[in-house]
Amino acid sequence: MKLYYAPGACSLADQIALFEAGMTFESVRVDIHTKRTASGGDFREINPKGYVPALVLDDGEIITENIAVLDWIAEQYPPLRPGGPLGRTRLIEMLAFVSTEIHHAYKPLWHGGGELEKQKARERVSDLLRFAAGQMQGDFLFGDRISSADCYLFVMLRWTGRFDIVVPETMERFYRRMEALPSVQAALAIEGLAQAA
Ligand SMILES: N[C@@H](CCC(=O)N[C@@H](CS)C(=O)NCC(=O)O)C(=O)O
Secondary structure, eight states, rough: OOEOOOSSSTTTTHHHHHTTTTTTEEEEEEETTTTHHHHHHHHHHHHTOOOSOOETTSOOOOSHHHHHHHHHHHHHHHHGGGGGGGGGHHHHHHHHIIIIIIIITTHHHTTTTHHHHHHHHHHHHHHHHHHHHHHHOSSSSTBOOOOOOHHHHHHHHHTTHHOOOOOOOHHHHHHHHHSHHHHHHHHHHTTTTTOOO
């Protein structure tokens, strides 16, 4: 299995979730600007949409879109989603919130919006993080165990520093808890983002 990623991008969530699931995979770095892989290949041949993440399964099937990739990983390793009859639905509900609301709200900040637009985006992300803080059912979104949605939320929080976004205290604590996990440390190291001791 191969995960196509860009350092610190939303694909970091998949990298963490794959480690949490104990799956064997290869990480392939992509330059999202040139659309070239580390070995010089054309990433658009893997994902014609040109963005990460893309997960290539051992049988050659390719999964794109973070919601689908993080849901697939949790299907392979069910401890990464909440239990109960609505477990998978609740996971997808949360993945959709992180993707279509929080991640989407970052767009003006990543993609050169005007100053006013950027300020509105900062406030919007901050509001959404406050909402997410209110959803925490324990140390993690769904209680005592990490889910694949927590991996995605971690990446959204990681970006706040770069854009000077106000983060609720609950989310600060959640971030530090996540950061201490071996899976997160392993993923950061692979992406060249681990802090030197
Ligand atoms: N709809 C996609 C969006 C993924 C996305 O925005 N990826 C960013 C990195 S976080 C990217 O690769 N951007 C490069 C580009 O869009 O050209 C998903 O949810 O997976």
